[in-house]
Amino acid sequence: MTEVSGVAVLEQTVPVFASEALQATTAESVERRAWRERLEQRVLNPLANTGLAYWIWTAFLLAVIGWAIYAYVTQLEYGLIVTGMRDRVSWGVYIISFVFFIGISHAGTLLSAILRATKARWQLSITRMAEFITVVALMVGALFPLIDMGRPERILNLIFYGRWQSPLLWDILAITTYLTGSTIYLFLPLIPDFALCRDRLGPTAPGWKRAFFNAAALGWTGAAWQRQALERAITIMMCIIIPVAVSVHTVVSWIFAMSLREPFNSTVFGPFFVAGAIFSGVAAIIVLMAVLRKLLHLEEFITPTQFKALGYLLGAFTLIMIYFNLQEYVVTGYKMSEGVPFHFEQLMLGSLAPEFWFYIVGGMVVPGLIILNPRTRTIPGIVVAALLVIVTMWIERYLIVVGGFSVPLMAYDPGTYAPSWVEWSILAGAFALFALIVTVFTKLFPMVSVWEVVEHRGPEVVPQIQRPRRAAPRVVDHVRAERSLA
Amino acid sequence: MTHLRVSIWGSACIAVVWLVGVAGQALAQTAPAQPPAKAVVVVQQAPAAPPPAKAVVVVQQAPAAPAAPAAPAAPAAPAAPAAKPAAQPKPVLTLSAPATANLDGHVVLRAVLVAADGQPLSGATVDFASAARFLNANGSVPVAHTVTDAQGAATTDWQPRSEGSLTLTASFAGDQRLGAARATTVVEVGGDRPLYQQQAGVSVPGLNTAPPIATMVSLSPTVNPWPRLSGWPVVAVLLVVWSLYARAVLFLFTIARGRAPSELQETAHE
Numbered sequence: 001m002t003e004v005s006g007v008a009v010l011e012q013t014v015p016v017f018a019s020e021a022l023q024a025t026t027a028e029s030v031e032r033r034a035w036r037e038r039l040e041q042r043v044l045n046p047l048a049n050t051g052l053a054y055w056i057w058t059a060f061l062l063a064v065i066g067w068a069i070y071a072y073v074t075q076l077e078y079g080l081i082v083t084g085m086r087d088r089v090s091w092g093v094y095i096i097s098f099v100f101f102i103g104i105s106h107a108g109t110l111l112s113a114i115l116r117a118t119k120a121r122w123q124l125s126i127t128r129m130a131e132f133i134t135v136v137a138l139m140v141g142a143l144f145p146l147i148d149m150g151r152p153e154r155i156l157n158l159i160f161y162g163r164w165q166s167p168l169l170w171d172i173l174a175i176t177t178y179l180t181g182s183t184i185y186l187f188l189p190l191i192p193d194f195a196l197c198r199d200r201l202g203p204t205a206p207g208w209k210r211a212f213f214n215a216a217a218l219g220w221t222g223a224a225w226q227r228q229a230l231e232r233a234i235t236i237m238m239c240i241i242i243p244v245a246v247s248v249h250t251v252v253s254w255i256f257a258m259s260l261r262e263p264f265n266s267t268v269f270g271p272f273f274v275a276g277a278i279f280s281g282v283a284a285i286i287v288l289m290a291v292l293r294k295l296l297h298l299e300e301f302i303t304p305t306q307f308k309a310l311g312y313l314l315g316a317f318t319l320i321m322i323y324f325n326l327q328e329y330v331v332t333g334y335k336m337s338e339g340v341p342f343h344f345e346q347l348m349l350g351s352l353a354p355e356f357w358f359y360i361v362g363g364m365v366v367p368g369l370i371i372l373n374p375r376t377r378t379i380p381g382i383v384v385a386a387l388l389v390i391v392t393m394w395i396e397r398y399l400i401v402v403g404g405f406s407v408p409l410m411a412y413d414p415g416t417y418a419p420s421w422v423e424w425s426i427l428a429g430a431f432a433l434f435a436l437i438v439t440v441f442t443k444l445f446p447m448v449s450v451w452e453v454v455e456h457r458g459p460e461v462v463p464q465i466q467r468p469r470r471a472a473p474r475v476v477d478h479v480r481a482e483r484s485l486a
Numbered sequence: 487m488t489h490l491r492v493s494i495w496g497s498a499c500i501a502v503v504w505l506v507g508v509a510g511q512a513l514a515q516t517a518p519a520q521p522p523a524k525a526v527v528v529v530q531q532a533p534a535a536p537p538p539a540k541a542v543v544v545v546q547q548a549p550a551a552p553a554a555p556a557a558p559a560a561p562a563a564p565a566a567p568a569a570k571p572a573a574q575p576k577p578v579l580t581l582s583a584p585a586t587a588n589l590d591g592h593v594v595l596r597a598v599l600v601a602a603d604g605q606p607l608s609g610a611t612v613d614f615a616s617a618a619r620f621l622n623a624n625g626s627v628p629v630a631h632t633v634t635d636a637q638g639a640a641t642t643d644w645q646p647r648s649e650g651s652l653t654l655t656a657s658f659a660g661d662q663r664l665g666a667a668r669a670t671t672v673v674e675v676g677g678d679r680p681l682y683q684q685q686a687g688v689s690v691p692g693l694n695t696a697p698p699i700a701t702m703v704s705l706s707p708t709v710n711p712w713p714r715l716s717g718w719p720v721v722a723v724l725l726v727v728w729s730l731y732a733r734a735v736l737f738l739f740t741i742a743r744g745r746a747p748s749e750l751q752e753t754a755h756e
Contacts, residue, residue, distance in 0.1 A: 164717020173720065177727055184734055191741065218742040225746035233737035240730045 036454055039301060040200065043446045046296050047209075048201055050443065061436040068429020071422040072147065080150040082422045088415025089405040093423040094148035096397040097430060100280070101141025102175065102252055103273070103393065107281020108134030109182045110245040111313075113238045122309050125301045128449045129292060130285050131186040136437045137284070138179045140430050147426060167254040174251040178244050185237040187216075191230060192451040195220035212444070249277040256400065262339030263404040266332070272324045279317040280393035283386035286310050288438070290383045292447055301448055304379055311382040314389065315371035318364050325360070339407045342414065351416075352403055355395050363392025574660070575602055579612070579667035581656040587646050589677040595629070597656035597669065599638045606638025610658055614642050617653040626655065646675040 075082050085092045108130040115123040123130075146152050162169040194217040197205075201213065220226060253273035256264040266272070286307065293302040332340050347356045367385035370376045406415045419427075441447075580598045587593045595614050599607045614629040630642035646652065652673050660666035740747055 164720055170720065173724060177724065181727070181731060184731060188734070188738075191738075218738060219744050220741065223746070226741050229737040229740045233734040236730055236734045236737075240727060244727060 039448070039453060040196070040450060042296065042298055042301065043448045043450050044197065044200055046442050047197060047444070047446065048204065054439070054443075058436065058439055061432045061439065064432035065429045065436065068426050068432070071425035071429070075147075075150075075422050075426075076152075082420060084418045084420045084423060086415070086417075088408070088412075089402055089417035091148070091401050091405060092417055093419045093427050094144045096394065096401050097427055098141050098144035098148070099252055099273075099397045099401075100394045101137045101144070101430070101434075102249060103277035103280045103397075104284045104390075105134045105137035105141060105178075105182070105281065106245055106249055106274070106277035107285055108132070108137070109178075109185055109241050110134075110278065111282065111285070113185070113241045113245075116234070116238050117242070122306055124452045125298075125448050126285065126289055126306055126310075127189070127452070128186075128445075128447055129288055131182065131189075132438065132441060132445075132447070133281070133284055133288055134182045135179070135186050136434055136441070138175065138182060139437065140434045142175055142179065143430070143433075167251060167258050170251045171255060174244075174248045178241075178248045181237065181241050181244050185234075185241050188230060188234050188237060189449050189452060190216070190445060191218055191220050192222065193446045193449060194218075195222070196450055197446065209444075246274055249273045256404065261404055261409070262337065262407055263343045263400070266328060268324065268327055272328065275317060275320045275324055276393060276396065279314070279321055280390055282310055282314050282317065283389035283393070286314065286382055286386035287390065290379065292442070296442070296447060298448065301453065307379045307382050308377060311371045311377060311385070314382070314385060315368060318368040318371070318389075322364050322368075325364070339409075343403060343407050346406060346414070347399065347403055351406075352399055356399055359392045359395045359399060362388050363396065574663070574665040576665045577601055577607055577610075577658060577667045579656060579658050579669045581654065581669035581671050583654055583671050583673050585672075586674045586676065589646055589649055589675060591646070591677075593644045593646065593673065595642050595644050595654060595656070597632075597634075597640045599634050599640070599658055599667065601664070606634070606636065607664065608634050608636045608638060610634045610638075610640075610661070610664070612640035613655075613657050613659070614640075614644070615655045615657070616644075617655065629654070646673070649675045649677065651675075 083092060083094075112123070112127040112130045116127065146155055149155060158169065158172065162172075194213055198210075198213040198217045201209070205213065250270040250273065253269040257266055257269035289302060289306070289310075293299060329344075333344060346352050367388050370381050370385040402417045406417070408414050578600050580600075582596045582598075583593055597612045597614070599610050599612060601607055611631055611633055613631050615626040616629055618625050618627045629644050632640035632642050634640045640656070644654075652675055653670055654673060655668065655670045657668040658664075658666060
């Protein structure tokens with residue numbers, strides 16, 4: 001491998017697993033070994049060392065969660081009257097956030113599985129983060145239906161007296177299935193990395209952590225048959241998790257689309273929700289990737305190439321979302337059935353107009369322009385676009401839920417909704433819980449899949465988007481190389 | 487001194503006004519409205535009647551004296567219809583219904599309207615209603631309007647829509663010949679069978695169950711030839727997905743077992 005003015009030349013990589021790669025061989029170049037050690041050191045360092053800032057951050061998150069618990073206890077004591085929900089707009093921040101978090105969860109495992117299935121190499125260092133986002137977002141999102149219930153102890157009634165024909169029961173089954181599958185899919189590639197932690201951190205780690213790594217590594221030695229077993233398990237999960245992930249958000253959309261309410265009366269809701277979920281999920285991956293890259297000093301392993309690749313994906317989904325919005329509003333607006341004029345007026349000119357236009361402009365037009373323009377297609381630019389997408393996709397769910405319920409079904413005044421302090425507090429607590437789980441996980445799990453990166457990439461690789469696997473070295477930027485040499 | 491005098495006189499005036507007020511209130515409570523005479527409906531529960539419970543309505547001329555009305559009649563008295571001229575003869579209305587009913591059942595309400603001399607009154611419209619409470623409002627839900635037959639009987643079929651103790655009312659508004667009459671009875675409604683079942687989905691013979699309808703079930707129960715597991719497609723999908731999960735998890739046990747299974751040994755050598 002040679003490196004010329006920062007432009008790397010691809011070296012033919014040998015598909016070996018972590019344990020195999022970790023055994024320093026004479027054939028392995030010194031440079032590659034140094035690179036691998038840097039990778040391990042960067043990834044394992046957060047698991048071994050904890051600074052004061054970590055504890056301050058954790059205490060802050062716990063304080064926010066504590067406040068949210070106080071708000072929830074208030075709701076339990078007085079009932080849902082402390083929220084802004086009433087008989088006409090009976091779904092609010094809780095269901096909005098439920099849909100939002102389930103959407104966030106979408107991109108992680110789905111993206112990881114699709115990229116793994118297509119053997120895309122550029123994603124190797126970010127798959128772990130993506131899979132983490134899925135599991136954490138599902139854990140947080142699944143709490144919201146429970147919070148939305150005024151009498152949470154009645155949740156079992158949904159199981160005891162639930163009807164197979166109800167989308168609500170489908171939703172519970174789909175989310176449970178997806179959470180289980182995502183957890184398995186997250187755990188499988190972690191096994192060799194747990195073995196790495198066991199071998200590298202075990203002697204110095206506290207007793208409980210040592211025991212945890214020992215147990216989680218499942219006796220991994222890197223033997224050929226173990227690798228085969230792991231490969232097969234990953235392949236099975238990779239194949240099954242993609243349809244499960246698509247079905248989850250389709251079922252979430254059916255909760256709305258299968259009700260006799262004009263704004264939800266759409267056949268495009270399923271793919272619309274799936275596209276929106278991947279859209280917001282990709283944005284969440286970008287933001288988390290940027291944060292962890294900075295905090296864990298992973299700049300060498302999470303490069304601008306990965307940001308750009310995800311930025312392109314975000315840009316593509318911007319176009320898809322614009323298409324779905326056009327489809328939705330043009331078709332229903334052309335027919336203008338009863339209730340649609342009111343809905344359009346409240347969205348585009350009325351009480352929800354600021355949110356609606358911010359969603360359209362801030363959530364689709366501006367991010368699209370940021371990603372299209374090469375000058376703004378930088379890491380900060382892509383992160384700003386992703387943040388805009390995350391905020392506006394929450395607003396989009398607000399428009400769907402509140403806008404939908406505001407349309408009167410009979411000759412009465414339109415419903416109104418304003419979230420109360422209890423709802424805002426619980427929402428803040430949910431985000432804090434999300435951040436807390438990620439924060440804790442960074443101390444227990446390597447946030448980069450070391451064995452996969454070592455196996456499939458070397459220090460010299462400039463990751464290429466969807467680049468087919470080839471044995472020959474990649475083309476060097478000769479112009480820059482010559483200029484540098486000169 | 488002037489202030490003291492004003493205070494004493496002021497207090498005395500206030501005391502007098504207060505005493506007058508209290509006395510007036512007491513009189514108003516004890517003394518009913520003066521004649522003209524009003525019709526007072528006295529509802530008496532038929533003695534030892536259950537079941538079926540019967541309510542007997544007796545229309546009496548209110549006594550001129552300010553005597554308190556008969557104690558059992560007190561609950562029904564405020565609900566008496568507008569008074570008809572005293573000269574009109576007062577009919578007697580009785581309402582009979584089963585003392586208990588089920589949510590999915592049908593109840594026959596029977597009201598009999600007879601004149602004071604016991605002659606059945608035919609051709610009179612009897613209104614049936616059930617008491618209802620929604621949020622903070624009390625009201626009644628009309629059940630049926632039925633015309634009495636030659637025996638003075640008006641009958642209707644009623645399906646309870648909510649459980650608990652329901653008050654049913656039969657009322658005759660009166661006409662040019664007769665005064666008004668009203669009778670009530672109470673039916674205890676029990677059961678937990680859902681009244682409304684959504685008729686959603688597509689019925690595919692052999693694949694799922696036809697969506698049942700509550701009224702069809704109660705009126706003409708039929709044996710359903712199809713299996714009751716209407717959600718089997720969901721179950722089938724779940725079985726496939728979870729069995730694949732189980733297959734993946736089994737590989738974890740393979741890894742944790744520490745020795746290669748035969749199938750993997752062979753492929754590893756290859």
